Amino acid sequence: MSTQNEAPVTPEPSHTDAAQALVGDVRAMRERIPNFVIPDSKGASRKLVSAATVPPQFIELTAVAVKNSDRLTRGGGADPAKLRNLMSFADAYEPVADELEAFAHFIRYSVISARNTAGSDALTTYALAQRLAKRPESADLAPHVDDMRRALGNRGRKAKAKPAPAPTPTQPSPVTTSSPKTPSK
Numbered sequence: 001m002s003t004q005n006e007a008p009v010t011p012e013p014s015h016t017d018a019a020q021a022l023v024g025d026v027r028a029m030r031e032r033i034p035n036f037v038i039p040d041s042k043g044a045s046r047k048l049v050s051a052a053t054v055p056p057q058f059i060e061l062t063a064v065a066v067k068n069s070d071r072l073t074r075g076g077g078a079d080p081a082k083l084r085n086l087m088s089f090a091d092a093y094e095p096v097a098d099e100l101e102a103f104a105h106f107i108r109y110s111v112i113s114a115r116n117t118a119g120s121d122a123l124t125t126y127a128l129a130q131r132l133a134k135r136p137e138s139a140d141l142a143p144h145v146d147d148m149r150r151a152l153g154n155r156g157r158k159a160k161a162k163p164a165p166a167p168t169p170t171q172p173s174p175v176t177t178s179s180p181k182t183p184s185k
Contacts, residue, residue: 033096035089059083126152 030036039045063080066072126148133141 033093035086056087059087 062078063083066078067080072078126145129141129145129148132138133145
């Protein structure tokens with residue numbers, strides 16, 4: 001009867017669970033952003049660009065004009081306070097969008113970097129296995145090398161293009177040359 005002093009093994013948190021929790025956090029941020037709108041179609045932004053790119057001074061001038069002229073007041077239209085609030089929102093949240101885009105770019109780079117490290121290590125292991133499989137004492141690696149080769153596919157070096165064969169000196173074809181002796185009719 002033996003007692004073993006084993007430390008309890010704490011499983012590493014799942015990357016999938018951690019990433020899903022972050023997705024939940026990002027989606028929860030939607031609720032905190034006033035005027036948050038999800039595009040209703042793929043080209044929805046294109047439809048908005050024309051009016052969205054008018055100069056801020058133009059918007060302020062229209063707000064002043066509406067405030068000073070009752071004839072420009074229309075139901076549901078350009079309320080000066082609403083216009084100023086929308087411009088304030090746009091100015092305040094544009095850096096947030098820039099930061100999130102940069103963050104997304106950095107996450108994508110981190111993903112590519114992780115894949116690169118894993119792929120590079122795997123390619124190094126493959127190269128080592130190929131060399132070791134040629135030795136009698138580690139010939140048992142050959143089936144693994146074959147499996148790795150199949151899984152890798154045709155990603156290796158591209159075969160060099162074969163140089164075109166040197167042209168051979170042309171000799172007259174017997175069909176195209178006329179013989180000096182042609183039968184006369």
